[in-house]
Amino acid sequence: DTGVSQDPRHKITKRGQNVTFRCDPISEHNRLYWYRQTLGQGPEFLTYFQNEAQLEKSRLLSDRFSAERPKGSFSTLEIQRTEQGDSAMYLCASSPGTGGMFVDEQFFGPGTRLTVL
Amino acid sequence: KQEVTQIPAALSVPEGENLVLNCSFTDSAIYNLQWFRQDPGKGLTSLLLIQSSQREQTSGRLNASLDKSSGRSTLYIAASQPGDSATYLCAVSDRGSTLGRLYFGRGTQLTVWP
Numbered sequence: 532d533t534g535v536s537q538d539p540r541h542k543i544t545k546r547g548q549n550v551t552f553r554c555d556p557i558s559e560h561n562r563l564y565w566y567r568q569t570l571g572q573g574p575e576f577l578t579y580f581q582n583e584a585q586l587e588k589s590r591l592l593s594d595r596f597s598a599e600r601p602k603g604s605f606s607t608l609e610i611q612r613t614e615q616g617d618s619a620m621y622l623c624a625s626s627p628g629t630g631g632m633f634v635d636e637q638f639f640g641p642g643t644r645l646t647v648l
Numbered sequence: 649k650q651e652v653t654q655i656p657a658a659l660s661v662p663e664g665e666n667l668v669l670n671c672s673f674t675d676s677a678i679y680n681l682q683w684f685r686q687d688p689g690k691g692l693t694s695l696l697l698i699q700s701s702q703r704e705q706t707s708g709r710l711n712a713s714l715d716k717s718s719g720r721s722t723l724y725i726a727a728s729q730p731g732d733s734a735t736y737l738c739a740v741s742d743r744g745s746t747l748g749r750l751y752f753g754r755g756t757q758l759t760v761w762p
Binding site for chain 1: 652679680682684689690691692693694697737739741746747748749750751752753754755
């Protein structure tokens, strides 16, 4: 399977615990995005990486959230001191990003469903 | 800020019908528009990508059109099948935001019954 993969697919945690999600983009895709989707809503942008550089963070991403993309390959999204409001589907997407300002198609992973009790 | 609206929110049709899903966006300065399909509890599957310079794209029974100046797109599904049942999401990437950042509508939940 050469698509975007995410791990774990499901995570149940207690309020106050830390969680970390992983995203493996399509090989050689330079751009990587994280989105969050709550029930009945469309996904909302969280953050964007161009290779290993994190170029933008949404205001939705509070200080409890941190994302990394070491070496410009896989990415991790960590949530510290989880709250019930963090319960959502966390989606990762990647795109080739080889054409300068050209914006190409984004491919999404299966998502990680987080439930905070 | 870009806002994307999808109408209708839900649609239920018998198998075989041709149907149209609508998407509108407030800022016409976009790079492109993508239509996605999402099955319950799953990730998003890209269906069609229309660049801002294009008017339409076709893939099998799907045809998407784009009228950038009026801020509208339609997704046409021909000869619908029960397997088409899913939520369809429209998203735009606009020129005033982070490169490639997508703004999504809430989706149209489609049910095709046999």
